[in-house]
Amino acid sequence: MTDSHSGFQATEPQGPTSEWEGSARELTVVYPEALPAQAIPLRRGLVLGRSPDTDVACIFHSTISRRHARVETGLGGILCLQDLSSRNGTRINGERHDSPAPLTVQALVRLGDVLAVVDETSSGSFGEDPVLPGASPKMARLRGLVERAAPDPASVLIIGETGTGKERLAKEIHRRSGRGGPFVALSCAELSPQLIESQLFGHERGAFTGASAAQPGLFVAAHGGTLFLDELGELPLDLQPKLLRVLQEGEVRPLGSVNGRKVDVRVVAATNRDLPVQVEAEQFRRDLYARLSLWELRLPPLRERRQDILAWVSVLLGAWNRERGAEAALTFQADAAERILLHSWLDNLRGLDRMVHRLASMDVPRPISLRSLLEAMPELLGPPPPDRAQASLPPLAPAVRQSDVIPARARPSREELLQVYAASGGSVRATAKHFGRDRRQIYRWLESFGIPREPEQD
Numbered sequence: 001m002t003d004s005h006s007g008f009q010a011t012e013p014q015g016p017t018s019e020w021e022g023s024a025r026e027l028t029v030v031y032p033e034a035l036p037a038q039a040i041p042l043r044r045g046l047v048l049g050r051s052p053d054t055d056v057a058c059i060f061h062s063t064i065s066r067r068h069a070r071v072e073t074g075l076g077g078i079l080c081l082q083d084l085s086s087r088n089g090t091r092i093n094g095e096r097h098d099s100p101a102p103l104t105v106q107a108l109v110r111l112g113d114v115l116a117v118v119d120e121t122s123s124g125s126f127g128e129d130p131v132l133p134g135a136s137p138k139m140a141r142l143r144g145l146v147e148r149a150a151p152d153p154a155s156v157l158i159i160g161e162t163g164t165g166k167e168r169l170a171k172e173i174h175r176r177s178g179r180g181g182p183f184v185a186l187s188c189a190e191l192s193p194q195l196i197e198s199q200l201f202g203h204e205r206g207a208f209t210g211a212s213a214a215q216p217g218l219f220v221a222a223h224g225g226t227l228f229l230d231e232l233g234e235l236p237l238d239l240q241p242k243l244l245r246v247l248q249e250g251e252v253r254p255l256g257s258v259n260g261r262k263v264d265v266r267v268v269a270a271t272n273r274d275l276p277v278q279v280e281a282e283q284f285r286r287d288l289y290a291r292l293s294l295w296e297l298r299l300p301p302l303r304e305r306r307q308d309i310l311a312w313v314s315v316l317l318g319a320w321n322r323e324r325g326a327e328a329a330l331t332f333q334a335d336a337a338e339r340i341l342l343h344s345w346l347d348n349l350r351g352l353d354r355m356v357h358r359l360a361s362m363d364v365p366r367p368i369s370l371r372s373l374l375e376a377m378p379e380l381l382g383p384p385p386p387d388r389a390q391a392s393l394p395p396l397a398p399a400v401r402q403s404d405v406i407p408a409r410a411r412p413s414r415e416e417l418l419q420v421y422a423a424s425g426g427s428v429r430a431t432a433k434h435f436g437r438d439r440r441q442i443y444r445w446l447e448s449f450g451i452p453r454e455p456e457q458d
Contacts (some may be wrong), residue, residue: 010163023123024157025079025103027255028135028307029059031115031337037123039122039135040253042079042103046071048111049084063088063334067176076421076451078415079103088112093163094342103421106306110342113334115341117189117307131172133315134308138300148178149295155247158270161300163348164268167230169299174226180266181225182220189231197239197255204256219252222265232292233273233284240285247291267292302345302352309341316356335370343380351379414449421451428453 025042029035039049040057047056051066065086074080080100083090091110092101103109107118122137132143149156150173158166167185186199202217218227229235235243235317244250247267251260269292278284302309317330332340347349358376359368374381412420412435424430428446432439446453 011175011293020076025105025118027057027103027109027116027118029114029116030135030310030341031332031334032061032113033331035059035114040116041121042071042118044071044073044079047084048081049086050377059111059114061112061114064114065112068111071103074100074102075220076418076422076449078418078422080422081109083332086112087163091338094338102422103413104419106304108306108338110334110338113335115337117401119305119307120437124426126383130315130318131168133311134305136300136305136308137313138305139308142297142299145297146173149173149297152265152295154294156268156295156297156300157275157289157290158268158297159275161272161301163349163350164299164301166272166299167228170226170228170270173286174228174266177226177266179225179266180222183226183228184222185228185230186218187230189234189294190430193236193239196236197242200239201252202254203244204254214254217252217254219246219263219265221262223263224265226266226268229267229269231271232269233271233275233278235284237283237285240288241381244288244291247288266426277283301349306341308338309345312352313340313356316349316353320356320360326360328389329366330356330359331367332373333367333369336368336373339370339373339380369405390396411445414451417445418451421446426453 009399026039027042027048028039040046040059045055047053047067047070048064049066049068049087050057050060050064052058053067065084065088067084068086069084069090070082072080072082080102081090081092081097082100083098089096089112091097092103092107094108094110095101100163103118105119106404109116109118117136118169120137122135129143132139132146135142146169156170156173158169168187171183186196188196192400198215198217200218202215202220205214218254234458246263246265249260250262250264251262253260275284275289275293279286279289302312314332317328321328327415340355355377359373362372362376364372418432420434421428424434428442429438432442435442443453445451
């Protein structure tokens with residue numbers, strides 16, 4: 001696999017791979033910008049470095065040693081990265097490692113001043129899409145789904161955390177749909193139940209106090225186009241049958257009217273709630289959920305697609321410049337870029353947009369240093385919050401210290417158990433401490449998953 005523009009060349013070693021390796025990992029170079037995002041397939045025995053040798057994935061950068069680090073197989077077949085006494089060191093998730101460190105999904109690898117992200121192998125292409133940018137497998141899959149869903153008249157449900165860009169995606173679906181009518185949006189969380197009903201379905205004059213004139217409603221306004229219902233999980237339960245009827249019959253009846261009106265509207269809805277849970281709790285109608293989720297698109301948070309973050313910085317900076325007629329540029333030193341990629345971004349694109357605004361407005365030397373970055377964004381100073389960030393960032397060696405006091409956790413997946421066990425150096429005691437379980441339970445888990453024990457480590 002070669003790419004003359006990226007400075008990357010790799011020849012994959014031959015040989016059997018373990019079951020864990022069969023899940024197929026790749027390393028995507030995301031920094032510096034002079035090295036375009038390229039996927040390096042990770043296999044046991046592969047060396048990362050500047051050497052042109054056939055067993056080396058060549059990354060041509062002055063801060064990388066000729067033979068910088070090697071991919072090895074750890075306990076249970078988990079892929080690890082071993083530094084080869086490189087000049088500038090190897091860091092994973094901000095921590096320098098001289099011994100083998102697990103290459104878990106979304107781990108940030110730093111080789112000298114080159115930053116790369118570990119992920120599952122993607123069958124898609126690297127995206128230059130200005131609306132849905134990113135090289136991550138999750139974004140590649142999403143782009144494929146959008147391409148198929150957009151021209152289909154069926155309803156679409158977009159699921160994603162706050163700030164992931166759900167309305168942006170809805171507008172892109174409308175743009176690609178070929179529908180000539182308008183894109184009309186309503187947030188179900190911003191209005192009272194009566195106002196939502198009036199806004200959606202319209203009303204006749206005198207239908208309620210203050211209704212001095214008839215209003216057609218947003219379904220009529222969106223005729224021939226797309227109606228975007230944001231915060232769908234906030235839609236009052238008593239209005240859900242009326243929405244379901246419009247979806248089924250294609251007819252809307254305003255408040256205070258006995259007559260219906262035919263409408264041709266494609267509905268795209270979005271939520272940050274777990275609607276199946278709401279369905280089971282009888283807080284959301286099962287039939288409406290089934291009708292709206294004919295296409296279900298999940299927008300992953302930034303912390304689950306680190307390799308896309310710098311691409312989003314470029315997109316948001318472009319928008320910032322267009323709004324102001326400016327030509328601001330944002331480039332970063334390696335330490336600053338690493339800090340940006342390691343941040344959990346719990347408010348997702350909103351937080352990233354805030355950073356772009358602050359940095360683009362600052363009169364500081366480029367490339368931006370870590371000090372300038374932290375002056376503009378002091379929230380990047382501390383470690384990621386322990387809740388959602390830790391749920392997506394796999395624990396490495398620092399997470400399994402003997403002194404940690406962690407409450408009991410549910411049965412882990414095989415991969416999670418492997419990476420914690422490997423990070424602890426094969427210590428059942430430390431693994432039990434991490435999961436808040438008795439050592440005998442760890443022995444049972446290891447046996448049930450077929451993971452070989454290393455009793456001498458305990």
